[in-house]
Structure formats: C-alpha cells, structure tokens
Amino acid sequence: MIEAAGIEKSFGPVRALRGVALRxxxxxxxxxxxxxxxxxxTLARCLAGLSRPDxxxxxxxxxxxxxxxxxxxxxxxxxxGHGALLYDHLSAEENLxxxxxxxxxxxxxxxxxxxxxxxxxxxxxxxxxxxxxxxxQQRLALARALVHEPAILLLDEPATGxxxxxxxxxxxxxxxxxxxxxCALLVSHDLPAALTLADRYIVLTSGRIGDQGPAAGADPxxxxxxxxxxxxxxxx
Amino acid sequence: MSMLRAAYLIARKDLRIEVRGGxxxxxxxxxxxxxxxxxxxxxxxxxxxxxxxxxxxxPVLWTALAFASLVGFRQGWAHEAEHDALSGLRLAPVxxxxxxxxxxxAALVLVLVLEAILVPVSxxxxxxxxxxxxxxxxxxxxxxxxxxxxxxxxxxxLVNRLGRGESLAAILLLPVAVPILISAGKCTSAALAGxxxxxxxxxxxxxxxxxAVITALAVVLFEPLLEx
Numbered sequence: 103m104i105e106a107a108g109i110e111k112s113f114g115p116v117r118a119l120r121g122v123a124l125r126x127x128x129x130x131x132x133x134x135x136x137x138x139x140x141x142x143x144t145l146a147r148c149l150a151g152l153s154r155p156d157x158x159x160x161x162x163x164x165x166x167x168x169x170x171x172x173x174x175x176x177x178x179x180x181x182x183g184h185g186a187l188l189y190d191h192l193s194a195e196e197n198l199x200x201x202x203x204x205x206x207x208x209x210x211x212x213x214x215x216x217x218x219x220x221x222x223x224x225x226x227x228x229x230x231x232x233x234x235x236x237x238x239q240q241r242l243a244l245a246r247a248l249v250h251e252p253a254i255l256l257l258d259e260p261a262t263g264x265x266x267x268x269x270x271x272x273x274x275x276x277x278x279x280x281x282x283x284x285c286a287l288l289v290s291h292d293l294p295a296a297l298t299l300a301d302r303y304i305v306l307t308s309g310r311i312g313d314q315g316p317a318a319g320a321d322p323x324x325x326x327x328x329x330x331x332x333x334x335x336x337x338x
Numbered sequence: 339m340s341m342l343r344a345a346y347l348i349a350r351k352d353l354r355i356e357v358r359g360g361x362x363x364x365x366x367x368x369x370x371x372x373x374x375x376x377x378x379x380x381x382x383x384x385x386x387x388x389x390x391x392x393x394x395x396x397p398v399l400w401t402a403l404a405f406a407s408l409v410g411f412r413q414g415w416a417h418e419a420e421h422d423a424l425s426g427l428r429l430a431p432v433x434x435x436x437x438x439x440x441x442x443x444a445a446l447v448l449v450l451v452l453e454a455i456l457v458p459v460s461x462x463x464x465x466x467x468x469x470x471x472x473x474x475x476x477x478x479x480x481x482x483x484x485x486x487x488x489x490x491x492x493x494x495x496l497v498n499r500l501g502r503g504e505s506l507a508a509i510l511l512l513p514v515a516v517p518i519l520i521s522a523g524k525c526t527s528a529a530l531a532g533x534x535x536x537x538x539x540x541x542x543x544x545x546x547x548x549x550a551v552i553t554a555l556a557v558v559l560f561e562p563l564l565e566x
Contacts, residue, residue: 150429151429152425152428152429152566153566173433176430177431181425181429183422183425184422185423185425186421188421189351189417190420190421191359191360192351192354203347204347204348204430204432205339205430206339230358239421
C-alpha cells in the first residue's frame with residue numbers, strides 16, 4: 103500500500119502539486135489522469151522518492167518514506183517513468199542483470215534472462231540498448247521496473263511505444279500483479295484502456311485532485327471532457 | 339545490500355560501459371598526451387637538458403592529469419543523464435552515497451590506467467629512470483589520484499545536477515584541488531629525485547587528510563545534492 107498526504111511541490115514559481123492526498127491499497131490499481139502539465143509525473147516521482155516534496159509525506163505500507171527507512175522501503179517500489187532508466191552502451195541482458203544485482207536479486211543473470219523471455223525479447227539479449235527500437239526499449243524499461251518483483255508499481259505512461267500485443271501483455275501482467283495482492287498507480291493518457299484495467303481513477307488538474315471515482319462505469323469521453331474543461335477554467 | 343557491495347556493482351557497470359564503447363579513457367589519453375607533448379615542445383631541448391626530471395615532470399604530469407581527468411569525471415556522469423539512468427540508481431534500496439563511491443572507484447581506475455601510460459611516456463620524454471623509484475612513485479600517484487578523483491567525482495555530480503558542461507567543472511575543480519595539486523608536485527618531485535618520502539611527510543599527510551575530508555563531505559552531501 104502507498105499513501106500520500108498534503109503533497110506540495112513547486113519548481114520556482116510553478117506550483118506543480120498543491121496538497122495532493124491519495125491512497126493505493128494492496129490489490130488495487132488506480133489510474134491517474136489529467137491534462138499535460140497537471141503534475142501527474144511529478145506526483146509519481148514524489149511517490150517513488152525521486153523528487154522530494156516541499157510539504158506533505160509519503161507512506162509505504164504505513165511507514166514514512168524518509169531518512170533511514172527510505173532505502174529499505176524502496177525495495178518495495180517499482181517505477182517506470184519517461185526515460186528508460188537504462189544505459190545505452192550496455193546490452194539488454196547486462197542492463198537488467200545490473201539492476202537485478204543492485205536490488206539484491208539472487209542470480210541476477212538468470213533473472214535478467216527470465217524477464218527478457220517474459221517480455222518477448224530473448225533474441226535481443228546481447229544487443230546494446232541504443233540499437234533497440236523505442237518499443238523494445240520500453241519493454242526493457244518495464245522489465246527493469248519489475249526486476250525485483252516489487253509489490254507497489256508506479257508506472258508513468260507505461261504503454262507508450264508498445265505495440266497492441268505488448269500493451270495487452272502489460273495489461274495481463276498488471277492484472278496478475280493485482281491478483282497476487284500487489285498495487286499499482288498507473289499514469290495514463292489512454293483513458294479507455296486504463297479504465298478497463300483500474301479499480302479507481304483519479305483526475306489531477308493544475309496540481310490538485312479534481313475528480314475521482316470507481317473505474318467501472320466511468321465514461322472515458324465524459325471524463326476527458328470534464329478535465330479539459332477544468333483546465334480551461336483554471337487557466338481563465 | 340551493503341553500501342560497499344552496491345558501490346562495487348556501480349563501479350563495475352561504469353567500467354563495463356567504458357569497455358563497451360564509452361570514450362572517456364580515449365579522450366583523457368589524447369588530452370593528457372597532447373598536454374605532455376605541448377609542454378615538451380614549448381620547453382625546448384635546452385631547458386629540458388638544463389632542468390632535472392624531478393623539476394620538469396611533476397608540473398607537466400599533474401597539469402596533464404588534472405585537465406584529462408576533468409573529461410573522465412564529466413563522462414562518468416553523462417552516462418547517467420542518458421535515459422534518466424541516474425533515477426534507476428536512486429531507486430535501488432541502498433544508501434545513495436554508494437552511487438558516489440561507485441563512480442569514484444570507476445574514475446580512479448580510469449585515472450590509474452591513464453597514469454600507467456602517461457608516467458612512462460613522461461619518463462622517456464624528460465629523461466627519468468623510473469624503475470628504481472617505482473615503489474614510492476606509485477604510492478604518491480595512488481594517494482594524490484585518489485584525492486583528485488574524490489573531489490572531481492563530487493564536483494562532476496554537481497555539474498551534472500546543474501546541467502552545465504566542462505567549463506564549470508574546470509572552474510570548480512581546479513581551485514578545490516589546489517591543495518592536492520601542490521602536494522602532488524612536492525611529493526612526485528621527491529619520489530623522482532629518489533629522496534625518502536619521509537622528507538615530504540607533511541605533504542603526504544595533507545593529501546591524505548584532504549582525500550579523507552572530501553570523501554566524508556561528499557558521502558554526507560551526496561543525497562541532498564541529488565534531490566530534485
């Protein structure tokens with residue numbers, strides 16, 4: 103479970119997050135929507151411990167993710183963001199094995215090979231990251247986020263660059279993750295796909311939570327129109 | 339996982355990147371050799387015949403090393419900027435100071451490899467017989483290279499964080515490294531002259547203290563430095 107309370111974050115004069123509070127319980131997938139610049143990625147980075155909030159706190163399984171506890175609690179988190187968080191000069195297998203080892207995964211090489219198989223790219227194991235297509239890099243980025251089998255997933259637009267088959271496989275993987283008691287926050291612009299998968303949705307507009315509710319029965323078009331309208335209203 | 343184990347993994351990864359096509363060592367080598375040859379040509383044969391190798395080599399060697407190592411410090415962090423890879427390291431469940439220690443270890447290996455080429459070349463150009471003084475010279479090079487890398491790796495991280503280039507790294511590193519460069523000059527000169535290092539004990543202790551203080555400061559300040 104991951105929860106945040108009163109998260110504030112500014113970049114100079116720009117207030118990216120304004121008192122955001124949310125909770126993603128075990129066995130739950132929450133979709134986070136919002137227009138560009140709403141603060142979704144900043145929130146995901148704050149929850150992952152990559153960006154320090156100016157105010158508020160993040161708790162992981164009830165423990166405050168600060169100080170000495172933060173390093174230990176990071177082992178429960180898997181994060182995929184806009185970058186692949188991988189190295190151009192290393193091969194696909196070397197990249198995954200390195201991060202597996204860094205997360206203390208036993209037999210990191212075997213884990214890397216298993217993930218390459220699972221993500222459908224065993225034939226590219228020896229290829230350097232820079233030689234891989236955008237979609238293959240994204241698969242590897244997701245494999246890296248899952249390398250230590252974290253219970254909490256923070257995925258920022260994870261389907262970007264994936265073909266329909268790979269996006270479907272990601273969908274299945276997240277469903278399996280939920281069934282095993284894991285939880286996920288899914289930042290997405292693909293409202294129909296995310297609503298099919300998620301239990302709840304949250305809409306972030308101008309750094310504030312504007313709307314939330316159960317995903318079942320939510321109308322993607324109406325939701326998109328509502329948050330577009332809210333943004334226009336906020337700008338006016 | 340222990341901080342040292344994580345640092346080892348990060349250092350090994352950096353060196354693997356270098357082997358796989360990172361160009362830090364090639365750039366460092368080219369710059370350092372160019373500096374040594376530029377000194378040799380501008381000093382001229384008469385000066386080189388007049389001055390003893392222990393007077394000539396230390397300033398040339400450490401000037402070349404200081405400038406060349408700047409490239410290495412910058413390149414090491416540049417790999418972390420690609421694809422936001424540094425965030426991948428920051429997500430690991432270890433003390434984030436391990437990132438600094440790992441990158442410091444990798445930078446030190448690169449500088450030592452560079453010295454393994456540069457020192458014999460300097461010996462040949464400036465007419466020094468290095469074999470009889472190999473032991474004390476190695477000790478001097480190890481200690482001062484560590485100090486230089488400890489400061490350079492930290493400042494490289496700062497420059498990377500600020501998104502600035504080599505010029506800022508040079509502006510920051512050279513003043514910070516003044517104590518280590520002065521000490522390096524004195525101790526290298528003593529080693530090359532075949533004098534016992536006890537004669538330059540003050541400078542050796544100063545270099546050791548500098549390295550220890552810089553490392554301790556960097557370990558403490560590293561996590562705040564990385565914060566967004």
